[in-house]
Amino acid sequence: MTKKQNRTLGAFEKTFWLLDQIDSKDFALAAEVEGKETAVAWQSAIRQVQQRHPNLSVRIVMDEFNRPAIEHVDSLEIPLRVLDVDNDFKWEQEVEKELSIRFDTSKGPLLRVLILQKPQDTVVILVANHTLVDGSSLNYLFRDMLNAVTGQKLEILAPQKSNDETLGLPDDVAITETKSAGYVFKKINPVYPKVERIRFSEASTLRILEKSRLEQTTVHGAICAAAVIAGRKLHSEWANKKLELISPICTRRALELDDNFGLNITTHPVYFEPELDPYFWDVARLAKSGLAGTDTAAHVQNYIGFFRELTFNSTDIQQMIDILKQAFNHDIMVTNLVKVKYDTNFGKLRLKSVYGPMVRSGKGKEQTIGAISSNGQLCLTNTSDNPIPGILKEMENILLKACHEHAESIA
Numbered sequence: 001m002t003k004k005q006n007r008t009l010g011a012f013e014k015t016f017w018l019l020d021q022i023d024s025k026d027f028a029l030a031a032e033v034e035g036k037e038t039a040v041a042w043q044s045a046i047r048q049v050q051q052r053h054p055n056l057s058v059r060i061v062m063d064e065f066n067r068p069a070i071e072h073v074d075s076l077e078i079p080l081r082v083l084d085v086d087n088d089f090k091w092e093q094e095v096e097k098e099l100s101i102r103f104d105t106s107k108g109p110l111l112r113v114l115i116l117q118k119p120q121d122t123v124v125i126l127v128a129n130h131t132l133v134d135g136s137s138l139n140y141l142f143r144d145m146l147n148a149v150t151g152q153k154l155e156i157l158a159p160q161k162s163n164d165e166t167l168g169l170p171d172d173v174a175i176t177e178t179k180s181a182g183y184v185f186k187k188i189n190p191v192y193p194k195v196e197r198i199r200f201s202e203a204s205t206l207r208i209l210e211k212s213r214l215e216q217t218t219v220h221g222a223i224c225a226a227a228v229i230a231g232r233k234l235h236s237e238w239a240n241k242k243l244e245l246i247s248p249i250c251t252r253r254a255l256e257l258d259d260n261f262g263l264n265i266t267t268h269p270v271y272f273e274p275e276l277d278p279y280f281w282d283v284a285r286l287a288k289s290g291l292a293g294t295d296t297a298a299h300v301q302n303y304i305g306f307f308r309e310l311t312f313n314s315t316d317i318q319q320m321i322d323i324l325k326q327a328f329n330h331d332i333m334v335t336n337l338v339k340v341k342y343d344t345n346f347g348k349l350r351l352k353s354v355y356g357p358m359v360r361s362g363k364g365k366e367q368t369i370g371a372i373s374s375n376g377q378l379c380l381t382n383t384s385d386n387p388i389p390g391i392l393k394e395m396e397n398i399l400l401k402a403c404h405e406h407a408e409s410i411a
Contacts (some may be wrong), residue, residue: 006072061106269325365386
């Protein structure tokens with residue numbers, strides 16, 4: 001079995017690659033870790049993780065048929081930056097810096113690592129280009145790095161197939177005769193998104209979970225409702241507007257995939273009409289019901305089929321880009337990784353909290369709410385070029401009020 005990744009992009013991978021020619025499709029996750037290791041130990045762990053995941057040793061190049069393709073490169077080294085900081089250092093500012101630095105996907109690799117060394121603790125920040133990776137992949141990468149840095153050996157995984165191939169769909173067609181002019185790759189201007197975060201106490205998180213179940217919805221539905229209601233309250237332009245909220249849906253369970261470093265998501269919109277005095281749990285139930293059926297293989301196939309029609313069987317990259325420029329005009333994205341599903345104790349190190357995904361999910365005006373629970377505590381982030389001031393705090397107030405909870409969030 002080959003451990004090297006060489007293939008054309010799947011339809012949604014190609015879509016992200018095309019979107020990256022328009023605007024930044026880089027994103028980040030951050031992990032707060034109790035304990036420290038040396039820079040040399042982290043570098044060694046990163047090398048082990050790179051050997052485990054074939055997609056960490058690739059670049060994206062144009063093949064002879066003008067199709068973007070993944071090419072393995074033995075010499076690629078994942079960049080590592082290590083900073084010594086004090087206990088009060090706000091890691092969000094480093095995420096903002098990292099998101100302003102574009103990946104060159106034609107050179108690779110598609111991952112960078114930043115280690116912030118506090119006097120007793122560590123913050124690990126993973127930054128990636130979205131073309132070949134999703135938020136769950138980076139979450140599992142924290143586990144792999146922490147296992148490696150504490151002396152565990154990592155199993156080497158087989159190359160990640162595209163979701164198209166997993167579903168038995170053919171590759172992008174090789175077109176030998178074309179009238180399309182070769183696409184001229186342009187330098188994209190940097191972006192400067194702002195990032196903020198909040199963490200709920202364990203008691204508040206449990207109350208949100210229990211109340212959501214009682215109200216026949218989910219924590220995701222509750223987060224969506226809080227984002228919509230808070231956004232309308234704080235942003236006058238949204239007060240009487242029909243809001244579009246996008247949710248990424250993980251395809252790993254539907255397609256029976258492993259923990260490989262890859263792009264395994266679909267996205268789905270839910271629309272919220274303006275209401276004079278919305279009842280929180282009605283909005284939360286709408287957010288849940290609007291996603292019904294999206295966690296099935298049939299949905300994944302239909303979703304990918306749409307992007308195959310848009311991006312396959314043509315070499316006219318400019319035409320594809322022009323179409324995609326009109327897409328992804330949502331107001332809010334709630335990208336919810338649900339929870340850390342692995343043991344957070346790694347011997348001398350302990351994973352305390354994970355934050356993210358932190359990503360510009362559209363054109364920069366949208367509010368992108370990242371959500372994940374670690375050790376029973378819900379962590380939220382907001383990433384936007386134009387953040388609505390105070391939206392996370394207002395979401396917290398709305399959630400706790402809806403759950404008859406008055407506990408404070410913790411830093």
